[in-house]
Each structure stands twice: as C-alpha cells, then as structure tokens.
Amino acid sequence: MTFTLSPRLTALSLKGIALLSLIGLSGCSSMGIEPWVKPYERQNLADPIMRLNRHPSASMHVAHVLEGRESARGAEGTGGGGCGCN
Amino acid sequence: MVVTNMLNKSVKLFAVLFIGIGSLTAQAAVLDPDRADMLYHSYEGGGMTIDGPSVMLRKKASESVAITAYYYMDSISSASVDVVSTASPYTEKRHEGQVGVEYLYDKTLMSLNLRQSNEDDYLAQSFSINVSQDTFGDLTNLNLGLSYGDNEIKRNGDDIFEEQSEQYRIRAGINQILTRNLTASFNVEAIADSGYLNNPYRTVRYVDNSIPSGVGYQAEVYPETRNSFAAKLSASYFLPYRAALFFHYRHFNDSWEITASDVEVGYRHPIGDSLELELKVRYYQQTQAEFYSDLFPYRDAQNYMARDKELSDFSDITYGLGITYMLPASMSFGDTRSEASLQWDYIDFQYNNFRNPNAEGGVGSEPFYGFSANVIRAFVSVYF
Numbered sequence: 001m002t003f004t005l006s007p008r009l010t011a012l013s014l015k016g017i018a019l020l021s022l023i024g025l026s027g028c029s030s031m032g033i034e035p036w037v038k039p040y041e042r043q044n045l046a047d048p049i050m051r052l053n054r055h056p057s058a059s060m061h062v063a064h065v066l067e068g069r070e071s072a073r074g075a076e077g078t079g080g081g082g083c084g085c086n
Numbered sequence: 087m088v089v090t091n092m093l094n095k096s097v098k099l100f101a102v103l104f105i106g107i108g109s110l111t112a113q114a115a116v117l118d119p120d121r122a123d124m125l126y127h128s129y130e131g132g133g134m135t136i137d138g139p140s141v142m143l144r145k146k147a148s149e150s151v152a153i154t155a156y157y158y159m160d161s162i163s164s165a166s167v168d169v170v171s172t173a174s175p176y177t178e179k180r181h182e183g184q185v186g187v188e189y190l191y192d193k194t195l196m197s198l199n200l201r202q203s204n205e206d207d208y209l210a211q212s213f214s215i216n217v218s219q220d221t222f223g224d225l226t227n228l229n230l231g232l233s234y235g236d237n238e239i240k241r242n243g244d245d246i247f248e249e250q251s252e253q254y255r256i257r258a259g260i261n262q263i264l265t266r267n268l269t270a271s272f273n274v275e276a277i278a279d280s281g282y283l284n285n286p287y288r289t290v291r292y293v294d295n296s297i298p299s300g301v302g303y304q305a306e307v308y309p310e311t312r313n314s315f316a317a318k319l320s321a322s323y324f325l326p327y328r329a330a331l332f333f334h335y336r337h338f339n340d341s342w343e344i345t346a347s348d349v350e351v352g353y354r355h356p357i358g359d360s361l362e363l364e365l366k367v368r369y370y371q372q373t374q375a376e377f378y379s380d381l382f383p384y385r386d387a388q389n390y391m392a393r394d395k396e397l398s399d400f401s402d403i404t405y406g407l408g409i410t411y412m413l414p415a416s417m418s419f420g421d422t423r424s425e426a427s428l429q430w431d432y433i434d435f436q437y438n439n440f441r442n443p444n445a446e447g448g449v450g451s452e453p454f455y456g457f458s459a460n461v462i463r464a465f466v467s468v469y470f
Binding site: 045 | 123125127129140142156158222223224225255257259263264265266267269271273274275276277314315316317318320322324328329330332336338340342344346347348354356362370372375396397402408410427429431433435461463465467
C-alpha cells in the first residue's frame with residue numbers, strides 16, 4: 001500500500017505552527033508590529049452572535065453525526081467520539 | 087515506526103511550547119460563564135433512527151478553576167442498507183460520559199478532559215489535554231492539544247471475539263483578530279490509529295458464479311494502522327447591521343488514500359432582542375480508500391478489502407436552520423438567564439461507487455445508493 005499522507009508534510013506543518021507560536025509568544029512587538037485592534041475596538045467581536053461555539057452541546061452533536069458517516073476527522077475545533085455507524 | 091517517530095517529535099514540540107507558554111506572564115483572562123444545557127437529539131435517515139438526551143454542566147469552582155460534566159445517550163434502531171443486505175436489523179444504546187477541569191493562570195488556559203463511551207459491543211476511553219494562550223495584546227490565541235484513546239471491540243453473539251485499537255491525536259491552532267469586525271483561525275490535527283479498525287459486522291461482496299445469486303460475501307479486512315492529517319481555516323465576520331457570517335474550509339487526507347474537503351457557510355441574525363436565526367450550508371466530498379471496492383472480482387482478491395460506504399467515493403450536502411429564543415426573566419429560574427433553541431439539519435448523501443445491493447439491475451449493475459437524513463436538536467441553555 002502507498003501512503004498519501006507524507007510524514008514530512010505533517011512534520012513541516014507542525015514545525016510551521018510551532019514557529020508561528022514561538023513568534024507569537026515572543027511578542028510580535030519585538031518585530032516592530034503593534035496590536036492593531038485596540039481592546040476598546042472589539043465590541044463587535046465580543047458580541048455573543050459572533051461566537052463560533054455559541055451552542056457547545058449542539059456542536060458536539062453535529063460532530064458526532066458527521067464522524068460516523070464521513071471519513072474525514074480532526075481539526076473540527078469541537079468534541080466528538082463514539083460510533084453508531086452501522 | 088514513522089508514526090512513533092512523528093508522535094515522539096510531536097510530544098517534544100508540545101512540551102517545549104507548553105513550557106514556553108507557562109513561562110509567560112500577562113494580564114489575567116477570565117473563564118467562560120457557568121451554564122447548563124439540556125438537549126434532545128434525533129437523527130432519521132437511511133433506515134436508521136437515533137435519538138436521545140444529552141446534558142452538559144459547567145461550573146466555576148473559583149476564579150481560576152472550572153469543572154465540566156457531560157452525559158450523552160444514543161438510542162439506535164438500525165435497518166440501514168448495509169444491515170439489510172447481510173445481517174439483521176438491531177437496536178442498541180450508547181452511553182457517553184465526560185468530565186473535565188479547566189485551570190486559568192494569567193492568560194494561559196489549561197484543560198484536562200476524560201471521556202468514556204459504552205455500547206454492548208464497544209468500549210471507548212480517552213483523555214485529552216489542551217492548553218491555550220492569549221498573546222500579542224490579546225489579538226492572538228494559540229492552542230495545543232494531545233489526546234489518547236483506547237477502544238475494546240466485541241461482536242454481539244460471539245463471546246470469543248475481542249479486539250482492541252488505540253488512537254493518538256495531536257493538534258495545534260491559532261486564532262487571530264484581523265480587524266475590528268473579522269477574526270480567523272487555523273487549526274491542524276494529526277491522528278494515528280492502530281489495532282483493529284474494521285467494523286466487525288460488515289462484509290465485502292465478490293463475484294461468485296458457483297452459486298445461483300452470483301455474489302458471495304466475506305469479512306472485511308482493514309489495515310491495522312491509519313494516519314490522518316486535517317487542516318481547517320475558519321473566519322467570522324461581523325456585518326454592519328449586527329449579524330454574523332461564518333466560513334469554514336477543511337482539507338483532509340490519510341494513509342488509506344482518502345482525500346476529503348468540506349466547506350461551510352453560516353449566518354446568524356438576531357431578530358429584536360429575543361430571537362436569533364441561524365442558517366448554514368455545508369458541502370463535503372471525499373475520494374475512496376485505496377482498498378475499497380463495491381464488488382471484488384473473486385474471494386480474497388486483495389490483502390485489504392472494504393465495502394463500507396463511508397470509505398467509498400461520495401459527497402453530501404447539509405442545509406441547516408436554527409432558531410434561539412432568549413426567555414424573558416419571568417420564565418427563568420431566579421437570577422438565571424435562559425435560552426431555548428431548535429435546530430434542524432437536512433443532509434443528502436450521494437454515493438459515486440457504492441451500489442444499492444437491494445435494488446434491481448443485476449450484481450454490479452445496481453443503481454448507486456443515496457439517502458437523506460433529518461437531524462433535529464431541541465435544547466435549553468441556562469446561564470447562572
């Protein structure tokens with residue numbers, strides 16, 4: 001069997017994320033970039049209607065329904081698990 | 087070996103970032119509010135009916151610690167196309183429980199979650215660790231997570247049969263505020279499975295001219311490992327008249343040669359002070375697993391064989407509608423705030439190389455299978 005998933009690609013992606021994370025952690029301000037949306041400018045983003053996971057129980061059910069019927073999994077950003085897939 | 091190396095590297099990476107995150111000091115963030123959710127869910131389609139309740143409770147023990155508990159039940163009655171052709175319809179129940187704890191230290195949120203799912207013939211246990219960090223003036227949130235799961239698989243009516251499988255997951259993500267109205271996130275997750283990954287009840291079919299029906303059946307054989315990788319990009323946009331637009335795109339591939347992608351657009355629109363309307367459309371498509379075939383040419387035609395429609399080449403489309411009603415104070419308990427929601431999803435599945443074995447047309451020439459499902463969720467959320 002041939003493997004379409006390249007471990008190198010996975011490793012590179014993880015390293016990319018790690019690099020971005022470390023840049024983020026070290027603070028972009030050290031690179032001369034300042035946070036460009038001030039806390040007092042975030043009232044629209046803080047509106048409850050903007051919450052991706054506004055209904056967590058419902059999101060978990062959506063993920064559960066799909067995981068038994070589709071092969072793709074991961075990176076959903078919500079929980080899941082179990083089968084019920086006959 | 088490749089998987090082990092990858093996981094070892096991933097664990098080291100996780101440890102470095104964990105320490106990096108832990109060493110930061112910043113202005114404190116806050117935990118999400120306390121809430122309880124009671125939900126009824128129902129799925130009906132393709133000969134299956136599944137419904138049941140779920141309950142979720144989230145409570146802060148202090149300003150920095152929150153406890154979560156979750157219970158979910160599936161009551162399953164199945165006469166799906168796979169079951170009707172080679173086995174008997176059945177009913178069963180699945181119980182799932184989760185407990186979790188969140189700990190907030192400055193701007194670092196750490197969480198541990200334990201999960202168990204129990205069926206007559208399947209026991210799944212897992213734990214997850216996640217850590218997230220607000221940084222860069224709270225414009226950026228970084229998160230990392232690891233999970234491990236152990237599964238015991240049995241087969242009803244066969245006391246000897248007992249198999250196991252394991253799953254490792256590692257994930258990372260970044261959420262970024264881009265403008266005062268736009269946020270985006272990018273998440274990746276690698277999953278490595280090993281052990282018995284088949285469905286113990288399912289069979290493949292093959293051409294057998296020695297019997298009158300012309301078709302024979304034998305047990306499926308899956309590889310004992312599966313490595314997958316998924317990446318998802320999401321964006322949320324606040325529209326000028328107070329509504330929210332959501333976009334998601336995910337790409338997936340795995341060592342079984344399945345490549346999949348899904349795209350979703352969602353819209354949330356408040357109506358007055360007490361109603362919220364939600365609409366969504368989602369499209370999903372995947373290619374088949376390398377060892378999938380609807381009809382094998384003869385018995386034991388390959389080392390690995392599957393005829394699960396979930397491993398075939400197919401697409402599905404979901405249309406979703408939801409409404410949330412914010413209950414007036416007079417209908418809430420004490421000082422709490424409550425909401426009642428109803429969500430309905432219609433999903434249409436179309437298979438491109440899985441034929442309906444119960445249809446006319448002769449073996450291997452039946453029409454392709456397809457079905458639609460209605461999914462309903464009715465729930466009440468109480469914030470206290």
